[in-house]
Amino acid sequence: MPDLIRRLEMTSLTARVALGVAVLLVIGGVIVSIAAFAYGREAARSAFDRLLLGAAHDIASAITVQDGKPVIELPVSAFELLAFAPDDRIGYRIIGPDGTTLTGYEEIALPENRRDLRDGYFDGAFFGEPARYAIVSRRLAERTLNGTIRVIVGQTVLARNSMAYDITRKALYVLAVSGLAMILLAVVVVRSVLTPLERIAGSLSARDPHDLTPMDTDVPRETAVMINALNGFMARLDRQMNSMRHLISDTAHQLRTPVAALRAQADLFSDEVDLSRKEKIVERIQTRSAGLGRLLDQMLSQALVIHRGDSARRERVDLRDIALDVFEEGDHAVLNPEMDVVLDIGENPVEMLADAPSLKEALKNLLSNALKHGRAPVRIGASLNDGKAVIWVEDAGEGPDRQTLDELGSRFNRGGLARQASSGLGLAIAHSVAVSFDGELVLERTDRERFRAALLFEAAPVRAA
Known part of the structure; x- marks a missing residue:
């Protein structure tokens, strides 16, 4: 069966x-x-x-x-x-x-x-x-x-x-004739109903492989559901393709300068005979290598965030757990061992619907910015404010400059490596996560004259007791 x-x-x-x-x-x-x-x-x-x-x-x-x-x-x-x-x-x-x-x-x-x-x-x-x-x-x-x-x-x-x-036989004759007519009518109706699908299939077959623009939704209501789902899928695919193209383009552009600088320093090292100068060249190579490593980490982090924002399934996440995980991983002890980081979370859940790995990447980048460009003490935490689930990082610094704030949310600019390796890219990653889950990135001065970078999202409904 x-x-x-x-x-x-x-x-x-x-x-x-x-x-x-x-x-x-x-x-x-x-x-x-x-x-x-x-x-x-x-x-x-x-x-x-x-x-x-x-x-x-x-x-x-x-x-x-x-x-x-x-x-x-x-x-x-x-x-x-x-x-x-x-x-x-x-x-x-x-x-x-x-x-x-x-x-x-x-x-x-x-x-x-x-x-x-x-x-x-x-x-x-x-x-x-x-x-x-x-x-x-x-x-x-x-x-x-x-x-x-x-x-x-x-x-x-x-x-x-x-x-x-005889009465039964005549009734069956009428039923047979009407049944045959019903079958033929059903076939005709089904064929007419499937005509929009055949048009859609023909339109898709005739499209250029790189054409991911939305399809025409001027179709019957029942078919429009499928067209809307297909358009949504193509929009997600188009964003993924654009992200891939941008990542490849930006990677090629951003790596060209630091790799050329490393090559030049290596050439200088091989030609230099003075030991003191060689030591300085080695220090510059180490500095540039560390900067290049951080840049690669952030670029891969942004690619991961963009990918998961479209493909990852949204689940109920407690932002306190995100803050606790980032704090316990101890990256701050490596990035800036001399700066203290304080965890500030309460007893009540701070829940929302999102992807936990993406939120962790965003919080890590906000914390990294605070450690590199802020002043101690640095605090990370999560809280509920007016129906919003908030995860934040605070420090005693002044925050990023106006140019960085103006470029927030755009893809990598064509500036120098030093500026790209600074707070702009980390904030762009956090901004991408906020947009992916219908939230926002808020940069502000608090009442205590501290700079706060916060991700605000709609809080998930409270679980039934």
Whole structure:
């Protein structure tokens, strides 16, 4: 059964709809057949019962009394009524007041529940064949004869069954024709419904491989859902491609100057014979290597943040855990061992929906900026402020210059290595994380004359107790 379901799911929509309609028609055909046969049998019974009753009344009305005895002359009209069913056998029985059979077939037996011989109908047998009987009573009140004579007229049921089958057959013919029309109509409707999808497929096939612009949403409402999802996917893919192109371009540009400087210092070192100058060259090489390493770390960090901002699944994150993880990793002890870092978190959760690794990268870069460009003491923490989940870094410095703030959020500028290795790139990374999760990066002076870099996000709904 599961294999059959999988095969059906892999077939075309047209075939699946046609098959579904066919199954419904088969089920409906069975139901209609039963209903039509029941209706046909009831209609045939009603029609032929009237004929039997009419024949019985004709015979009963023809009974007379002569010399104290009933005289029976069977009217031709009674049997002419029953001649409408030429293939059926006819039987009759006339019972006198004393219960004896005056004429007819004594083999016609009365059912046990009709001992009182009330007028009406009953089913029985006529020489082994199923038959239907009508019984009519006539009260005789003569001086010489007083009592009730009962006339029983019966007929086999071949014509009745034939009529019921004929009604059922005609109903099935109508159902078959209408069912075929429904299947054809369903196929036409499905084909017309799939026309927008075929247009979309043709449009995608004809597109340039590098064209990731949104598709036209002027389509039926049901198809627009798919188009919007496809446009969203292409927008995310376009951002990823742009990020990759920018990373490659910026990496090539940013690494060209420091690598050339390292090469020049290495050439100077190989040509220099004075030991004191060689030591100075080695110090410059070490300084440039360290700066280059920090630049590479930040560039890779930004690439990671941009990638995860589009692809990572958003989960409930407690910003206190982010601050605690960054503090316990102890990067500040390596970057600036002489500067104290204080962790400031409360007891209440500070939760939001985001990607934890991206938040850690942002906080690390804010902390790195504070350690390199701020003044002690440095504090990191998380808190809830007016429905906002906030994670922040504070120091006693003045903060970045106006040019760095103006360029915040843009891709790497074409400035020198020294400026790029400073706070601008770290703030750009934090800004990218804020934008990715519908937040903002706020740089401000606090009431205590301290500089604070904070990431503000919408707080997650409080969990039910």
